[in-house]
Amino acid sequence: MNVSTDKSKERIGAMFDSIAHSYDRLNHSLSLGIDRLWRRKVTRMAKHLKARRVLDIATGTGDMAIALARLGCTEQIVGGDFSENMLAIARTKAARLDCGRKITFCREDALELSLEDDSFDMTTVAFGARNFADLKRGLEQMRRVTRSGGSVAVLELTIPHNPAIRLLYRLYLHGLLPVIGRLTSKDKCAYDYLPASVEQFPQRERFTEIMSQAGWRNCRYESLTFGIATLYTAEK
Numbered sequence: 001m002n003v004s005t006d007k008s009k010e011r012i013g014a015m016f017d018s019i020a021h022s023y024d025r026l027n028h029s030l031s032l033g034i035d036r037l038w039r040r041k042v043t044r045m046a047k048h049l050k051a052r053r054v055l056d057i058a059t060g061t062g063d064m065a066i067a068l069a070r071l072g073c074t075e076q077i078v079g080g081d082f083s084e085n086m087l088a089i090a091r092t093k094a095a096r097l098d099c100g101r102k103i104t105f106c107r108e109d110a111l112e113l114s115l116e117d118d119s120f121d122m123t124t125v126a127f128g129a130r131n132f133a134d135l136k137r138g139l140e141q142m143r144r145v146t147r148s149g150g151s152v153a154v155l156e157l158t159i160p161h162n163p164a165i166r167l168l169y170r171l172y173l174h175g176l177l178p179v180i181g182r183l184t185s186k187d188k189c190a191y192d193y194l195p196a197s198v199e200q201f202p203q204r205e206r207f208t209e210i211m212s213q214a215g216w217r218n219c220r221y222e223s224l225t226f227g228i229a230t231l232y233t234a235e236k
């Protein structure tokens with residue numbers, strides 16, 4: 001099957017608008033809840049850095065922003081995304097969990113951030129960078145709004161190194177996941193796009209090279225859960 005990996009704002013925005021209603025349920029069940037542990041890595045980092053102002057771009061339904069808002073050290077979180085339906089769910093959830101005061105959810109395109117230079121201690125993106133039409137530009141924009149000495153954390157899905165685990169993971173990613181995704185979300189394309197976008201996305205060393213080209217320094221990565229996900233970090 002030929003799966004389109006067109007990453008135009010219109011296509012990606014419409015795709016997430018269409019699956020927003022089922023995103024949280026599917027996300028947590030398809031990852032067996034492990035996505036929470038991966039996000040916790042980022043919140044630990046924010047706590048260690050005592051980050052007060054954080055931008056979570058491609059925030060979606062706001063799980064990363066909400067986890068950051070619950071830290072004692074943070075004072076203000078901006079959660080940006082270009083899907084209005086994802087943002088609507090994020091706002092409702094943050095209000096329900098009583099952390100709405102710390103977070104501002106707003107419409108933002110990661111490739112053209114309207115935010116001021118040097119205005120955040122830390123910028124984060126969880127499972128969103130894979131959708132950027134221009135990854136280097138997205139990382140440059142995140143760097144622009146991060147203060148000098150501030151940090152970035154990028155969580156992204158990756159293909160495991162170990163051949164046996166890689167085989168099992170690919171069976172899941174290309175076989176089971178699109179079927180469950182299609183049945184639950186009723187969207188025909190989104191869960192075919194997901195495995196294709198993971199396969200085609202720059203991983204590990206290649207990703208850190210692009211981070212460096214975008215101006216970040218001390219670019220590192222850490223494999224999580226057999227390399228199914230990777231945490232990339234760097235400093236400005």
Ligand SMILES: C[S@@+](CC[C@H](N)C(=O)[O-])C[C@H]1O[C@@H](n2cnc3c(N)ncnc32)[C@H](O)[C@@H]1O
Binds near residue numbers: 012058063082131132
């Ligand atoms: C897979 S979801 C991840 C959401 C959330 N960060 C999480 O961890 O569950 C990807 C999100 O990225 C957003 N997105 C993709 N490209 C974007 C861009 N260029 N600017 C802003 N948001 C973007 C989509 O609208 C979607 O909400």
